[in-house]
Amino acid sequence: MAVVVSMDRKGKSASIQPLLDLTASDMARVNELILSKAGSDVRLIPEIARYLVTAGGKRLRPMLTLAAARMFGYAGDAHIKLSTAVEFMHTATLLHDDVVDESGMRRGSRTARVIWGNQASVLVGDFLLGQAFRMMVDTGSLAALDVLSTASCVIAEGEVMQLAAAKNLETTEDEYLAVIKAKTAALFSAAAEMGPIIAGMGAAERAALRSYGINLGYAFQLVDDALDYGGNAKDLGKNVGDDFREGKVTLPVLLAYRRGTDVDRAFWRGAIEKGESSDEALGHAIGLMRRHGALTDTIRRAVSYGEVARDALAPLPDTAHKGALLDVIDYCVARVS
Amino acid sequence: MAVVVSMDRKGKSASIQPLLDLTASDMARVNELILSKAGSDVRLIPEIARYLVTAGGKRLRPMLTLAAARMFGYAGDAHIKLSTAVEFMHTATLLHDDVVDESGMRRGSRTARVIWGNQASVLVGDFLLGQAFRMMVDTGSLAALDVLSTASCVIAEGEVMQLAAAKNLETTEDEYLAVIKAKTAALFSAAAEMGPIIAGMGAAERAALRSYGINLGYAFQLVDDALDYGGNAKDLGKNVGDDFREGKVTLPVLLAYRRGTDVDRAFWRGAIEKGESSDEALGHAIGLMRRHGALTDTIRRAVSYGEVARDALAPLPDTAHKGALLDVIDYCVARVS
Numbered sequence: 040m041a042v043v044v045s046m047d048r049k050g051k052s053a054s055i056q057p058l059l060d061l062t063a064s065d066m067a068r069v070n071e072l073i074l075s076k077a078g079s080d081v082r083l084i085p086e087i088a089r090y091l092v093t094a095g096g097k098r099l100r101p102m103l104t105l106a107a108a109r110m111f112g113y114a115g116d117a118h119i120k121l122s123t124a125v126e127f128m129h130t131a132t133l134l135h136d137d138v139v140d141e142s143g144m145r146r147g148s149r150t151a152r153v154i155w156g157n158q159a160s161v162l163v164g165d166f167l168l169g170q171a172f173r174m175m176v177d178t179g180s181l182a183a184l185d186v187l188s189t190a191s192c193v194i195a196e197g198e199v200m201q202l203a204a205a206k207n208l209e210t211t212e213d214e215y216l217a218v219i220k221a222k223t224a225a226l227f228s229a230a231a232e233m234g235p236i237i238a239g240m241g242a243a244e245r246a247a248l249r250s251y252g253i254n255l256g257y258a259f260q261l262v263d264d265a266l267d268y269g270g271n272a273k274d275l276g277k278n279v280g281d282d283f284r285e286g287k288v289t290l291p292v293l294l295a296y297r298r299g300t301d302v303d304r305a306f307w308r309g310a311i312e313k314g315e316s317s318d319e320a321l322g323h324a325i326g327l328m329r330r331h332g333a334l335t336d337t338i339r340r341a342v343s344y345g346e347v348a349r350d351a352l353a354p355l356p357d358t359a360h361k362g363a364l365l366d367v368i369d370y371c372v373a374r375v376s
Numbered sequence: 377m378a379v380v381v382s383m384d385r386k387g388k389s390a391s392i393q394p395l396l397d398l399t400a401s402d403m404a405r406v407n408e409l410i411l412s413k414a415g416s417d418v419r420l421i422p423e424i425a426r427y428l429v430t431a432g433g434k435r436l437r438p439m440l441t442l443a444a445a446r447m448f449g450y451a452g453d454a455h456i457k458l459s460t461a462v463e464f465m466h467t468a469t470l471l472h473d474d475v476v477d478e479s480g481m482r483r484g485s486r487t488a489r490v491i492w493g494n495q496a497s498v499l500v501g502d503f504l505l506g507q508a509f510r511m512m513v514d515t516g517s518l519a520a521l522d523v524l525s526t527a528s529c530v531i532a533e534g535e536v537m538q539l540a541a542a543k544n545l546e547t548t549e550d551e552y553l554a555v556i557k558a559k560t561a562a563l564f565s566a567a568a569e570m571g572p573i574i575a576g577m578g579a580a581e582r583a584a585l586r587s588y589g590i591n592l593g594y595a596f597q598l599v600d601d602a603l604d605y606g607g608n609a610k611d612l613g614k615n616v617g618d619d620f621r622e623g624k625v626t627l628p629v630l631l632a633y634r635r636g637t638d639v640d641r642a643f644w645r646g647a648i649e650k651g652e653s654s655d656e657a658l659g660h661a662i663g664l665m666r667r668h669g670a671l672t673d674t675i676r677r678a679v680s681y682g683e684v685a686r687d688a689l690a691p692l693p694d695t696a697h698k699g700a701l702l703d704v705i706d707y708c709v710a711r712v713s
Contacts, residue, residue: 081537135502139495158476161498162535165472165505169529172509176521184513184521192506198499200418 053373055097057363062105065119069101072123076170087151087163091130094148099259100230101126103364107234107248110360117178121233124187127171129226132194134164139198140285182236190229197221206286206312208296208304215290216257224256231255231364247351254348255368261341262375264289265334268325270375280321286311290340294333295324303327338375345372390710392434394700399442402456406438409460413507424488424500428467431485436596437567438463440701444571444585447697454515458570461524464508466563469531471501476535477622519573527566534558543623543649545633545641552627553594561593568592568701584688591685592705598678599712601626602671605662607712617658623648627677631670632661640664675712682709 059066070092077088101122108118136142137150138157144150152160168191175184201218204210231252235244262270267282268291282289288311296307309315310324328334345368352361396403407429414425438459445455473479474487475494481487489497505528512521538555541547568589572581599607604619605628619626625648633644646652647661665671682705689698 079533079536081533081540083536083540084533135498139498157494158539159536161472161475162532162539166529166532166536168502168505169525169532172521172525173529176518176525179518181513181516181518184509188506188509188513192503192510195499195503195506196416196418196421199416199420199496199503202495202499203418203420 053369054366055099055370057359057366058102058106061109061360061363062102065105065109065122066098066102068119069098069105069122069126072119072174073126076123076127076174077167079166083155083159084163084166087155087159088130088167090151090154091134094146096146098126099367100129100226103227103230103252103255103367104233106360106364107231108237109234110355110358110364111235111238111240111244113234113238115237117180117183117237118233120174120178121180121183121187121237122230124171124174125226125230125233127167127174128187128191128194131164131167131171132198132226134160134167136198139202142285144281178237180237183233186229186232186236190225193221193225197223197225204288206288208288208293208307208311210288210293212290212293215288215293219257219260220253223260224253227256227259228252244355247355250351251348251364254344254351255371257344258341258348258368259371261290261337261344262371264291265337265341265375267291268328268334270334270338280316280318283310283321283324284316286314286316290337291328291333292324294336295328295331298331298333299327338372341375342372345369390706391703392436392707394696394703395439395443398446398697398700399439402442402446402459403435403439405456406435406442406459406463409456409511410463413460413464413511414504416503420492420496421500421503424492424496425467425504427488427491428471431483433483435463436704437466437563440564440567440589440592440704441570443697443701444568445574446571447692447695447701448572448575448577448581450571450575452574454517454520454574455570457511457515458517458520458524458574459567461508461511462563462567462570464504464511465524465528465531468501468504468508469535469563471497471504473535476539479622481618515574517574520570523566523569523573527562530558530562534560534562541625543625545625545630545644545648547625547630549627549630552625552630556594556597557590560597561590564593564596565589581692584692587688588685588701591681591688592708594681595678595685595705596708598627598674598681599708601628602674602678602712604628605665605671607671607675617653617655620647620658620661621653623651623653627674628665628670629661631673632665632668635668635670636664675709678712679709682706 073092074089077092078085104122104125105118133145134151137145137152138160142150143153175187197218197220201222204214204218228249229252231248232245235248264282267279267289269279292307292311296304299307306323306327310320348368349365352364355361410429411426414429415422441459441462442455470482471488474482474489475497479487480490512524534555534557538559541551541555565586566589568585569582572585601619604616604626606616629644629648633641636644643660643664647657685705686702689701692698
């Protein structure tokens with residue numbers, strides 16, 4: 040399979056372990072700061088925050104900030120605050136996203152809105168966003184504030200864009216890429232650029248990490264889209280079909296729709312627009328995607344973005360941190376093949 | 377009536393006109409900036425933003441920022457951006473508030489959530505908040521960012537506090553004051569403090585405007601609470617009863633509940649906790665408030681905060697702008713008596 044060949048060619052470890060190891064002590068401080076900044080006399084706030092923190096994800100974004108700061112030899116403390124701010128921005132987005140998408144589950148746990156309601160999810164999201172900005176202000180870096188406040192706007196714009204394009208099967212691939220650039224890649228990019236910013240590096244280093252982040256973000260989201268239909272795996276994982284049941288128009292759907300017959304397209308309209316999304320329909324959808332190479336080609340796109348991300352870091356000195364950041368690219372893509 | 381006497385004693389104009397006149401040319405620039413910063417290629421964003429802008433309120437908060445900057449002779453441009461940022465923060469809060477309260481009407485117009493849905497309201501609120509921070513960053517003032525990002529957290533905290541205390545008739549007056557301090561007074565305070573901050577004034581001037589803002593905010597909110605039950609007027613305005621029908625626990629309700637008989641308290645529980653809020657019940661509620669002096673005393677509290685706001689500015693030189701800010705206090709309180 041093309042994808043696997045491409046990865047073998049790189050001969051990389053496809054592991055997130057080096058990043059985890061290199062950022063372990065910094066991440067311990069980030070996790071402490073997360074709990075402390077999610078504190079409030081208003082009981083509901085730490086309650087929800089703690090739930091989100093323990094439900095936890097990989098914390099990929101804050102690790103990007105930490106590694107990108109250390110790779111330039113940064114020895115101060117501000118990267119801890121910026122890293123935590125990035126994670127809070129991400130968590131706030133998830134809280135609001137779940138309200139907007141009316142999601143019931145995330146990462147195998149019930150969403151906050153199911154437990155505490157939409158109201159608390161909106162407000163606690165606002166609180167976390169406010170805390171994120173306070174931490175950025177604390178660092179005194181106007182450049183960091185500039186990049187992260189811009190990302191905050193772009194993310195919201197991307198969400199509105201996605202809302203406006205919801206269930207529209209005529210969305211072009213370019214339009215879809217614009218959505219994931221804003222929704223996902225913008226924060227990856229900002230997270231990575233925090234490193235050279237706080238380390239006081241120049242425009243070239245900032246551009247390199249920014250480009251690494253944005254392209255990694257594209258790759259990450261496209262792989263996620265493919266994973267939701269089982270990726271290329273023969274046996275499907277547990278969370279397969281969430282996007283399908285929510286009627287989300289992602290790249291695998293768009294490709295299968297565009298490449299399909301009139302009969303196929305009628306099926307997609309029923310599934311996405313009218314919510315005809317039984318398990319049987321999901322099986323049929325995956326079959327159509329395989330027939331039209333929709334999953335393989337979504338992954339191809341991801342691999343291609345990953346290569347751009349790799350080249351973005353090429354001019355920088357080879358350090359352990361740079362190596363770990365490169366491994367993340369392969370790790371993201373390897374999840375799916 | 378005590379309230380009217382108190383105002384006559386001051387012999388003030390009780391008009392917002394001086395503030396409107398003094399900030400007119402600056403406000404024209406703020407209104408231009410509002411429209412430009414609410415722009416986006418994502419059509420839904422300027423659409424909703426324009427609706428909110430034309431529905432408009434008094435724009436009291438941005439005028440506070442402008443007047444407080446000019447009263448210290450500020451001659452730059454940054455107050456325009458900070459003033460717009462304050463208004464965007466306020467608008468974002470209203471958008472999210474309406475979602476949280478499930479409100480259908482605001483200022484006599486349908487709320488954005490009724491027209492465009494909760495989803496768009498959450499996301500466009502996020503966008504406006506992001507734009508607010510970008511404008512603050514543009515001014516390069518870390519002090520302004522510090523105050524406004526803290527206000528942003530405090531406001532969200534206040535909203536969560538209010539949510540947690542919703543429909544709880546055992547809320548104490550202190551607890552209620554803590555809610556409105558966070559929900560309303562914090563932004564008034566931050567808006568006013570932007571003036572001395574951007575004009576480069578010292579701690580004393582900042583403290584004076586901060587104190588003016590917070591106490592004006594208390595007065596403003598308490599008057600608003602009283603107005604929702606017709607204030608002291610014999611003939612009731614059009615929007616009377618909104619808080620009652622939404623089961624909001626405000627100070628007039630708390631006072632009438634605490635001072636009432638067991639029979640009265642049973643009535644309040646039915647009205648607030650069980651939503652028994654017919655027009656007849658509203659009439660009865662207003663009758664109970666009058667009997668127990670709940671409206672008069674809510675206004676008394678407001679007048680008292682207004683006097684603290686007035687004294688906060690006392691040490692500062694008498695200028696036209698200071699006079700206009702003092703008139704606003706009387707204007708806020710005069711609305712109700």
